Amino acid sequence: MAQSYFPVSARCSTPVAAELAPTPMNATVMQQAYVERKDSLVHAIDSTKSILTGIRDFNKEDWVVRYPHFRDSSQEQLETTKRPGYQRRSMSFADDPRTETEVVFAEPRKSMTRSLTLASLADVQEELAEQDNQGAQDNAQVEDSARLIPSAAGSDFRVLRLDLKLGPSGSSSSPTALVSQLEKNSIANLIDERITSSLSHVDKLRARVEDTASKVLVTGDLNAGKSTLVNALLRRELMPVDQQPCTSAFCEVHDVAENGGVEEAHIVKEGAVYDIKDVSTFTRARVVDLEEVISENENAQAVIKLYIADPRPSAQSFLNNGIADISLIDAPGLNRDSLKTTALFARQEEIDVIVFVVSAENHFTLSAKEFLLNASSEKAYVFVVVNKYEQIKDKNKCRRLVLEQIKQLSPRTYEDAEDLVHFVDSGSVLNKDAKNPSFETLESALRSFVLVKRSKSKLQPASTYLSHLLSDIDLLAGSNAIVAQSELDSAQADLNRVRPELEKMKSSRDGLETTLGSIEDGKVYEASTRTKSILTAAVDRVGTGELAVKNENISMPTYPGLLRIWDYARDVRCALLASLDSAVEQAEDDARVITTKGFDDVADLAQTHLPAGVERKYKNFHAQAMFTAFRETKGNRKIYRRPSRGTVIPGSMYTLGLGLTQHPELVDTTFFDIFDVQHQFAVYFGDVGKHTEEEDDATPSALGIMSVGIGALTMVGGKAIGARGLVEGVLRVSDLIGNESTRKWLGPVLAAATIGLTAYVVLELPNTIPRTVGRRVRSQLLRTPDGYTEDAAFIPAHARRISGETRKVLRMASWDVRERFRGAMEDRAREVKGAEEIERKAKRAVEYFGEVGRKTGEVRSEAGLVGAQ
Numbered sequence: 001m002a003q004s005y006f007p008v009s010a011r012c013s014t015p016v017a018a019e020l021a022p023t024p025m026n027a028t029v030m031q032q033a034y035v036e037r038k039d040s041l042v043h044a045i046d047s048t049k050s051i052l053t054g055i056r057d058f059n060k061e062d063w064v065v066r067y068p069h070f071r072d073s074s075q076e077q078l079e080t081t082k083r084p085g086y087q088r089r090s091m092s093f094a095d096d097p098r099t100e101t102e103v104v105f106a107e108p109r110k111s112m113t114r115s116l117t118l119a120s121l122a123d124v125q126e127e128l129a130e131q132d133n134q135g136a137q138d139n140a141q142v143e144d145s146a147r148l149i150p151s152a153a154g155s156d157f158r159v160l161r162l163d164l165k166l167g168p169s170g171s172s173s174s175p176t177a178l179v180s181q182l183e184k185n186s187i188a189n190l191i192d193e194r195i196t197s198s199l200s201h202v203d204k205l206r207a208r209v210e211d212t213a214s215k216v217l218v219t220g221d222l223n224a225g226k227s228t229l230v231n232a233l234l235r236r237e238l239m240p241v242d243q244q245p246c247t248s249a250f251c252e253v254h255d256v257a258e259n260g261g262v263e264e265a266h267i268v269k270e271g272a273v274y275d276i277k278d279v280s281t282f283t284r285a286r287v288v289d290l291e292e293v294i295s296e297n298e299n300a301q302a303v304i305k306l307y308i309a310d311p312r313p314s315a316q317s318f319l320n321n322g323i324a325d326i327s328l329i330d331a332p333g334l335n336r337d338s339l340k341t342t343a344l345f346a347r348q349e350e351i352d353v354i355v356f357v358v359s360a361e362n363h364f365t366l367s368a369k370e371f372l373l374n375a376s377s378e379k380a381y382v383f384v385v386v387n388k389y390e391q392i393k394d395k396n397k398c399r400r401l402v403l404e405q406i407k408q409l410s411p412r413t414y415e416d417a418e419d420l421v422h423f424v425d426s427g428s429v430l431n432k433d434a435k436n437p438s439f440e441t442l443e444s445a446l447r448s449f450v451l452v453k454r455s456k457s458k459l460q461p462a463s464t465y466l467s468h469l470l471s472d473i474d475l476l477a478g479s480n481a482i483v484a485q486s487e488l489d490s491a492q493a494d495l496n497r498v499r500p501e502l503e504k505m506k507s508s509r510d511g512l513e514t515t516l517g518s519i520e521d522g523k524v525y526e527a528s529t530r531t532k533s534i535l536t537a538a539v540d541r542v543g544t545g546e547l548a549v550k551n552e553n554i555s556m557p558t559y560p561g562l563l564r565i566w567d568y569a570r571d572v573r574c575a576l577l578a579s580l581d582s583a584v585e586q587a588e589d590d591a592r593v594i595t596t597k598g599f600d601d602v603a604d605l606a607q608t609h610l611p612a613g614v615e616r617k618y619k620n621f622h623a624q625a626m627f628t629a630f631r632e633t634k635g636n637r638k639i640y641r642r643p644s645r646g647t648v649i650p651g652s653m654y655t656l657g658l659g660l661t662q663h664p665e666l667v668d669t670t671f672f673d674i675f676d677v678q679h680q681f682a683v684y685f686g687d688v689g690k691h692t693e694e695e696d697d698a699t700p701s702a703l704g705i706m707s708v709g710i711g712a713l714t715m716v717g718g719k720a721i722g723a724r725g726l727v728e729g730v731l732r733v734s735d736l737i738g739n740e741s742t743r744k745w746l747g748p749v750l751a752a753a754t755i756g757l758t759a760y761v762v763l764e765l766p767n768t769i770p771r772t773v774g775r776r777v778r779s780q781l782l783r784t785p786d787g788y789t790e791d792a793a794f795i796p797a798h799a800r801r802i803s804g805e806t807r808k809v810l811r812m813a814s815w816d817v818r819e820r821f822r823g824a825m826e827d828r829a830r831e832v833k834g835a836e837e838i839e840r841k842a843k844r845a846v847e848y849f850g851e852v853g854r855k856t857g858e859v860r861s862e863a864g865l866v867g868a869q
């Protein structure tokens with residue numbers, strides 16, 4: 001037998017038992033129970049609504065709610081879950097179907113949520129649970145039997161299920177396949193929509209639960225005796241009864257109390273929505289004129305509301321039962337015209353009970369069968385009244401045949417036929433003298449059915465829906481709590497990793513700055529000092545007529561003889577200048593080594609200060625690229641070229657960027673390269689005047705002029721002159737001096753001295769020219785060019801240039817490290833900020849979803865929803 005909705009008192013078939021039908025006492029108890037149940041359900045509905053609204057807001061503002069998908073775990077994993085009432089499933093999320101987590105479900109028991117635990121945690125809990133006493137396990141098993149949702153469906157959504165089909169072509173129903181293209185936010189939007197529609201359904205359920213009215217639709221074949229049955233139930237000749245079909249309207253009979261105690265008929269205007277307070281929606285008529293009204297509306301299938309007084313006590317009265325506002329609806333007999341309308345009417349949510357009247361003489365017509373089949377699928381149970389039973393001779397046969405037909409048309413009704421199928425003679429009920437026990441049984445059963453069914457039809461859909469909804473909320477909250485916890489753990493792990501890195505970087509930032517600065521300054525100073533030292537030594541060597549540095553490509557020219565002495569002086573000058581260029585190159589090479597060391601120091605510093613994962617070295621440092629201006633690429637190789645060998649001296653006369661040997665002013669040989677007369681006099685005759693290096697190149701004095709004369713004797717442009725010319729020259733000089741007598745002796749003496757000196761000087765020339773040239777070159781290089789400061793001279797200018805290049809390289813390397821450091825620090829700061837934000841949100845979500853789980857447990861417990869079906 002199917003689950004019964006009949007109280008024990010109503011499950012009777014004898015007149016004696018019928019007296020146990022709801023008495024005023026148990027009617028009150030029933031009403032009280034109903035009201036309590038209704039109130040707790042309304043409270044549960046309100047609480048669920050608030051939870052659901054909260055989730056929707058949380059989804060919008062705080063946390064993108066994830067939608068889980070569950071599938072069966074592997075057999076091996078299933079075997080590891082031993083406890084009854086627990087299911088092991090694989091959980092993934094719609095936006096990330098590939099990541100699966102093993103979880104264990106615990107079905108909801110009294111005041112419990114449908115908990116969802118990570119399998120790893122559940123295993124630990126399981127071990128602990130095994131240590132629990134046997135009594136607790138027994139209780140759990142008892143409660144398992146009252147499981148709200150069958151295990152098989154326990155891990156699926158019922159109300160909040162998302163339809164994730166991709167469209168007509170994407171016909172696959174595998175969530176993994178379907179949702180892989182969906183993003184977290186679009187799924188969150190779908191969840192939002194689902195929650196919104198669920199909220200509006202909850203509102204409807206609430207209104208229905210709050211509605212105390214209950215409608216009983218009496219329908220059946222034409223002329224089956226429907227109106228007769230309604231009259232019998234009301235104990236009053238209200239509905240017109242005729243042997244020919246007469247009811248064409250839907251007559252709803254209500255208790256007179258609903259119309260302020262006035263018996264009245266309200267004919268609902270066509271197309272209007274009836275409102276008892278709005279007279280424009282209906283036309284009034286007298287109840288005694290009902291027959292007339294019905295025949296006037298014969299073809300219109302009107303709806304007529306009838307407010308009728310039933311003076312019987314509430315224990316007997318159907319309308320005035322003291323429990324609910326029941327209305328009886330006498331529908332037109334089923335024929336082809338009315339079938340659709342009646343079926344539509346029957347489907348309305350407010351129709352709680354269908355009483356189907358069938359004539360014992362005719363059984364079920366085709367229309368009746370069609371209607372009953374449809375109605376059964378909607379309402380499951382139908383109350384069947386087989387009328388005119390007293391007319392049948394072979395009552396057993398009739399009963400058997402009718403029940404067989406009911407079995408086909410409404411199996412649930414057939415299963416409960418004892419309570420739901422009644423064979424009666426409604427026609428004789430109004431005859432006060434005749435006893436009619438079968439009708440009294442019917443009446444008692446119908447009262448119980450309507451009142452109990454009312455509780456079921458009104459409250460159960462709401463409580464079932466609510467149970468499913470709470471279960472889905474548990475599922476959603478449980479799975480999201482797991483995700484939130486995992487995000488929280490990962491955010492905290494990130495913070496534990498990144499925060500110390502950031503703190504370390506903050507505290508070492510100043511140190512890095514200082515050290516970078518001191519590396520730069522130190523190496524620049526070293527390069528400058530080294531350059532000065534190399535070039536000072538080089539210039540000094542050149543000053544003594546030697547090559548500045550040893551270089552296999554540079555050598556002093558050999559003396560070519562007196563006739564080519566001019567060329568010799570020029571070649572010596574070029575060799576010395578080239579050796580100086582070489583010394584400059586040496587200083588540059590040393591600066592390269594110093595810079596490379598500085599670069600490595602900077603790189604080491606980066607290694608110490610930069611966190612893991614940040615690229616350390618500034619590109620590739622090519623030391624050979626220093627002091628070059630041109631660069632070309634051969635294949636993968638970069639080739640650096642000097643603009644010319646040697647010197648770039650900003651702010652001096654050598655600013656052309658050419659080597660010393662390329663400067664005409666330096667290379668040009670002058671007379672004084674060969675005969676540095678002042679110097680010779682200083683050496684051979686003592687200090688003739690105050691001789692300074694600066695004067696080496698100064699305008700010749702009178703003595704100098706004499707020297708010019710002497711020099712002119714020996715050479716000009718490499719051409720030797722004859723002895724006669726020499727003597728003439730001496731005489732010409734002597735003409736300038738003194739008187740006749742003096743001339744007499746001075747002439748020969750001067751001539752002899754000049755010849756001797758000239759011979760000496762000429763013989764010494766191969767040795768003196770390099771010294772003279774070197775000294776003059778040295779003097780030129782040490783001199784500060786006119787209009788420039790001291791550091792524009794050869795040595796300080798090179799020191800500045802070379803150390804400047806070192807600074808440039810190291811500054812770029814330092815800048816790069818600083819930038820990387822700054823970038824890495826910003827990244828870490830951003831990472832910390834992001835992780836803190838995730839941590840904050842995840843923490844809030846863990847708390848929130850935990851709270852949701854707690855609240856659903858409370859709602860379930862308070863509304864007694866466990867075990868609701």
Ligand SMILES: Nc1nc2c(ncn2[C@@H]2O[C@H](COP(=O)(O)OP(=O)(O)OP(=O)(O)O)[C@@H](O)[C@H]2O)c(=O)[nH]1
Nearest residue numbers: 223224225226227228242245246247333388426427
């Ligand atoms: N003998 C007998 N006649 C009945 C019984 N019930 C109804 N009748 C008669 O059957 C005829 C039709 O009854 P109604 O109550 O008008 O039937 P209905 O189903 O309302 O008819 P429509 O609304 O026109 O479809 C009337 O003549 C009734 O007197 C019954 O139990 N026994």
